[in-house]
Amino acid sequence: MSKRHLTRRQNWRIQKIQDERTERASRRAEKAEQTLIGGDLGEEREGLVIAHFGVQVDVEALDGGDAGEVRRCHLRANLPALVTGDRVVWRADNAGSGVIVAQLPRQSELCRPDMRGQLKPVAANVDQLVIVFAVEPTPYTNLIDRYLVAAEQHGLQPLLLLNKADLLRAPEHDWLQQWLADYAALGYRTLRLSADRGEGLEPLHEALKDHVSVFVGQSGVGKSSLINALLPGVDLRVGALSESTGKGTHTTTTARLFHFPVGGDLIDSPGIREFGLSHISQDDLLEGFIEFRPHLGRCRFRDCRHLHEPGCALLQALQNGEISQRRMDSYRHILSSLA
Numbered sequence: 009m010s011k012r013h014l015t016r017r018q019n020w021r022i023q024k025i026q027d028e029r030t031e032r033a034s035r036r037a038e039k040a041e042q043t044l045i046g047g048d049l050g051e052e053r054e055g056l057v058i059a060h061f062g063v064q065v066d067v068e069a070l071d072g073g074d075a076g077e078v079r080r081c082h083l084r085a086n087l088p089a090l091v092t093g094d095r096v097v098w099r100a101d102n103a104g105s106g107v108i109v110a111q112l113p114r115q116s117e118l119c120r121p122d123m124r125g126q127l128k129p130v131a132a133n134v135d136q137l138v139i140v141f142a143v144e145p146t147p148y149t150n151l152i153d154r155y156l157v158a159a160e161q162h163g164l165q166p167l168l169l170l171n172k173a174d175l176l177r178a179p180e181h182d183w184l185q186q187w188l189a190d191y192a193a194l195g196y197r198t199l200r201l202s203a204d205r206g207e208g209l210e211p212l213h214e215a216l217k218d219h220v221s222v223f224v225g226q227s228g229v230g231k232s233s234l235i236n237a238l239l240p241g242v243d244l245r246v247g248a249l250s251e252s253t254g255k256g257t258h259t260t261t262t263a264r265l266f267h268f269p270v271g272g273d274l275i276d277s278p279g280i281r282e283f284g285l286s287h288i289s290q291d292d293l294l295e296g297f298i299e300f301r302p303h304l305g306r307c308r309f310r311d312c313r314h315l316h317e318p319g320c321a322l323l324q325a326l327q328n329g330e331i332s333q334r335r336m337d338s339y340r341h342i343l344s345s346l347a
């Protein structure tokens with residue numbers, strides 16, 4: 009059929025048919041809900057939300073004989089908005105699906121501003137932020153520091169991971185090795201490995217066990233390569249799904265939760281990989297530089313900006329070598345970007 013322009017009347021009729029279809033579908037869903045609730049529902053059980061598609065959610069059973077199996081569940085009305093990583097109470101039906109009846113309390117929340125700039129949770133119960141950087145593209149210290157501050161802000165354990173270690177050359181990359189050593193000296197956990205060659209993955213497996221992690225970092229540092237090495241056989245593009253709504257069909261990308269074969273969970277989506285600093289005050293930023301903490305509140309002036317004020321405790325610490333020039337520059341750079 010050739011492409012043609014539709015008249016206004018034709019457009020109106022198509023829209024009307026679509027609207028009627030949508031309404032019939034939602035009436036059917038309501039009816040199904042009514043027969044389900046109070047009908048043939050199984051007992052209340054615990055589950056884990058591993059993916060979210062608007063009105064439906066994939067729940068993995070956490071207890072019972074079918075623990076580990078996944079069911080597409082409907083949401084009972086009046087539930088708060090659920091996100092991937094949420095723990096829930098659900099009940100199975102006879103048709104291989106189920107109904108979520110309650111959300112269990114969250115240990116933590118990862119939030120991002122939505123299109124209107126309002127903070128919205130995108131994942132729950134994450135506890136580790138794996139900050140990936142690489143020999144190439146050349147890393148920026150203030151980007152790494154931004155992620156470290158974001159980790160502090162959200163109560164996540166940071167793990168600094170230098171990928172593409174196979175490209176490290178001396179003396180060309182000595183500065184990068186020094187960075188890693190500096191971060192380790194501050195108390196951060198650091199790893200060096202090569203995702204493409206599968207070298208040095210063992211300590212990463214260890215660090216991921218018993219955690220729910222997200223991977224962040226600049227484009228091209230090898231996040232996909234790493235995740236593919238850790239999750240052989242998983243196609244990450246499955247995150248993009250078509251979802252039917254009353255306003256027509258559009259593609260959404262949902263965060264998904266994966267289990268690493270050797271232990272630990274990953275929550276991943278393109279949106280989560282862009283997770284970073286948001287809505288942060290200067291005080292939060294200062295707190296996010298962990299070596300600044302012992303010096304905070306000790307400046308002569310209460311509104312000290314730590315630039316050239318006399319009696320500034322941070323500048324004194326900088327002079328004494330307790331704070332590095334690189335981290336101080338990075339702090340100032342991030343501060344100026346917040347304003």
Ligand SMILES: Nc1nc2c(ncn2[C@@H]2O[C@H](COP(=O)(O)OP(=O)(O)OP(=O)(O)O)[C@@H](O)[C@H]2O)c(=O)[nH]1
Binds near residue numbers: 230232
């Ligand atoms: N030499 C080397 N190259 C690597 C390594 N890991 C990944 N690469 C390469 O780096 C490039 C980017 O890798 P990706 O995994 O797509 O990076 P990404 O961080 O997922 O990038 P985005 O999808 O843009 O966010 C690819 O060409 C990989 O083959 C490594 O350990 N060593």
Ligand SMILES: [Zn+2]
Binds near residue numbers: 312313314319321322
């Ligand atoms: Zn000061």
